[in-house]
Structure formats: structure tokens, C-alpha cells
Amino acid sequence: MDKQILSDYLKKKAIPVVIRKKKSYLTYEGIPDRYVYILKQGIIKTSVVTREGREFNLRYLNDFEIVSLFKDEYSQEVEAPFNVRVESEEAELYKIVRDQFWTDVNHDRQLQDYVKEYYRKNLMDTMKKMQQMLMNGKYGAVCTQINELYETFGIQTADGVLIDFEVTNEEIARFCGITSASSVNRMMQRLREDGALQSVERKLLVKNIEMIRENIIY
Template sequence: MDNTALTNYLEQKKFPIVTKEYKKYLLYEGIQDHHVYILKNGVIKTSVISRDGREFNLDYINDLEVVSLLKDEYSQFIDAPFNIRVESEKAELYQIDRVEFWKDINQNFELQIYVKNYYRERLLKSMKRTQQMLMNGKFGAVCTQIYDLHDKFGIEFQDGILIDFVVTNEEIAHFCGINAASSVSRIMHQLKSCGAIKMHDRKIFIKNIELIKDNIIF
């Protein structure tokens, strides 16, 4: 998504920046807050907690992006829609009063276009992810997650693609709705055995991206 309008807006306004360290939470699901947060640099993870206490991961974010949903433009305080946790050594985020942000959006046509595209992409991504999780089964769900990670963190080498970010089997399980990390371990072993991936310094190295894609219903 084109972030030019958002970048220009942030450069003009000089908003305060919040810094959070590794594994620290910016927001907890259901806790009221009156700010909009935009990731400046670092990696964060969004997740929700099910009624039975299980965590379900939604996404990793590592680009300039609004990371707390905007909701309506009139409420000063809103309930955080999900947990936001830092996954890199540290992360820096712009902190903006949400009512002020909405006023600025309403006065800036380019920002309005950005927000429309933001919601559209979020909706399409959510629908696609739900479809993939329902249709692919556990094996396909893990392959889908590996493919998503390659999209966000992949570095191409002559003999494959390194996912330059440490992701545990437990985290992959939480992304895929799989109860036990041991199930992901078995699937990862199968992918290693068939030559699709290998591990390098605790990071996933994709040796054959086509073998990963063959197990995904796009």
C-alpha cells in the first residue's frame, strides 16, 4: 500500500514517539485508549485471546502502518481491538490523539484515500486468511504462514530464501489455530524431509518455494 500521504503527514506534524522493548506490550485487548499508533520502525505482533484463554496471532507488522484500528471518529476512548506486542529488539511508534487524527483525516483528501485503502486491504487480508485457514488444513496452514513470513521477512539467496526473523513453532501454531507446538514440529520435519526448508541459526531457510506453494490454496 502506498504510504506517501501518511509519511508526509507524519513529517509535517512531528508527533511524539513511544519506544517499547522486546516482548513488551503496547496495548492489551479490551483496554481503553485514546491514541492511534503508527509503527515507525521495528516489528510488532497483533493477537487476540479466545474465551478459553488461548492466544491466536493475527499478523506481524514491520512497515510504516497504523497498528491500532481507527474505529469511529467521535469517541475519545475506544477499547483496544487486539494485543500489540513488540517482537524486535525494540520498536518505535508515533502516538497520536485519535480525535485529532480523525480531524486531520477529514481535512486531507490524500489521507482519506489512505484510510479507505487501509480498511479495504485489512478486510481483504482478513477474508483471505480465513479462507486459507479453513481450506488448507494444518499442513497447508503452516505452509501458508511460512509463505507469509517469506513475504514479510524474506531475503533471496542463490540457493533459496532466508526468512530473516526468528519465529518459534509455538508462534506458528498460534497463527494457524493449532493447539500444540508439537504438531507444528512434525509438519516442519516433513517439510525438511521433502527438501522444502532447512533451519539456519534458528531461522527458516526456504530451499524450494514451489513445494511450499503447492500446499496452499490461494
């Protein structure tokens, strides 16, 4: 996607930026919301709550990207399909009244194309991840999530690729639909013993990403 199109729109319309602190929520699943948020800087997490009342994590976002855009072009408010929470110390976000945003989209062909591509990409990414989670079993699901963290937060160092964001085993369990964090602990220990992972100051250092990817069915 050509993010310059979105950037130019935000500048042209002088869309205001809001700052939210760590662990604050932008939206709650099922609660009406009347804004579109676009991440400028920081890290946020999307999640849903299962029927059993457990949280299931969807993804982390740490790049300039639309966070919450619900495909209802005419209502001033719509129910949020998921929770959105700030995970970095703070996050900067553009905040746009949603019906005004859709009016602007409908009058700008380039912006229309951008939004269509946004939906297409998010649908494909979601389908791919769900497929991996369903086909790989618990161990493969954990490896899938580590690979996603590697691609989202990975920084090359002399010793390997550092996942430059603290992620607990409890959070990994919520991404994988695993009820017990102790199960994730055992899988993570296995990866450490195999030499694929190492812990460095509460962060993960990936020593061998191919060894992790061998456990993922694509």
C-alpha cells in the same frame, strides 16, 4: 497505498516518536485506548485471545504502517480489538491522540482516501488469510503461515530465501489455531525431509517455496 501521504502528514504535524522494548504491549484486547500508533521501524505482532484463553496470532508487521486504528471517529477512547506486542529488540512508533488524528483526517481528502484504502486492504488481507486457514487443514495452514513469513521477512541468499526473523513452532501454532506445538514440529520436519525447508541458526531457510505453496488452496 501511497504511504508518502501518511509520511507527509506525520512530518507536517511533527508527530512524536516513542520507543518500545521487546515484549512490551502497545494495546491489550478489550482495554480502552486513546492513541493511534504508526510503526516507523521494528517488528510487532497482533493477536487475540480465544474464549478458551488461548492466544491466536493474527499477523506480523515490519513496515511503515498504521498499527492500531479503530473506526470510531468521535470517542476519545475505544476498546482495542486486539493485542499489539513488540517482537524486535525495540520498535519506533508514531503516537497520535486518536480524536486529533480523526479531526485531521476529516479535514484532509488525501488522508481520508489513504485511511479508506487502509481499511479495505486490511479487510481483504484478513479475509484471504482466514479463507486459507479454513480451507487448507492443519498442514496447509502451516504452509500458509510459512509463505506469509517468506513474503514478510524473506531475504534472498545463495542457498535460498532466508526468513530473517526467529519464529518458534509455538508461534506458528498460534497463527494456525493448532493447540499442540508438537503437531507443528512434525509438519516442519516433513517439510525439511521433503527439501522445502532448512534450519539455519534458529531461522528458516526456504529452499523450495513452490513445494510449500502446492499445499495452499487459494
